[in-house]
Amino acid sequence: TQLLEQSPQFLSIQEGENLTVYCNSSSVFSSLQWYRQEPGEGPVLLVTVVTGGEVKKLKRLTFQFGDARKDSSLHITAAQPGDTGLYLCAGGPLRGTDKLIFGTGTRLQVFP
């Protein structure tokens, strides 16, 4: 059972455009992480949000945790080819477990 749904699944844009990736669940998570994975490599953590309504900025990337801690979004301003990759949200831990559940992933391609 996939608890975290990401949208869109694929995104292909031109350099300089803005974009938003969504991560939604019916479950409440104590924290939400965003990872980026490049071909041939493992995912690398971008940010962790833990408080409902929290907003974190990492240069051109803005991350938001929903008030109810069930959803999150990643907004990229003025995308660059270097932003290309697979973006994964991860929620956890589920109550009583140490599980960190990953979303379905969003594949981003930024063309020069």
Added chain:
Amino acid sequence: DSGVTQTPKHLITATGQRVTLRCSPRSGDLSVYWYQQSLDQGLQFLIQYYNGEERAKGNILERFSAQQFPDLHSELNLSSLELGDSALYFCASSTRRITNTGELFFGEGSRLTVL
């Protein structure tokens, strides 16, 4: 370099065979997680160990098993392999038992191809 080492990087085998994937976590990390990634999709949680003990189980098939040894390295055993088992298998480690705010450090993965 995340500090997590996985071997082998690539593995090609036939249906019905058995393979073992190995993971050495970052120095000092007690938690080891195994994930399966198929066709560039999201990561499916398989199992987690903390300091040698199984802590959490995901959608791990009965044909798969894992363990964490006293030196904290972990092995994932896949048996009676089927074509659908072809995937990238990632190992990740973290310092904390509870990954509330902790970071997972991933290895580069082991790509398994079952023919």
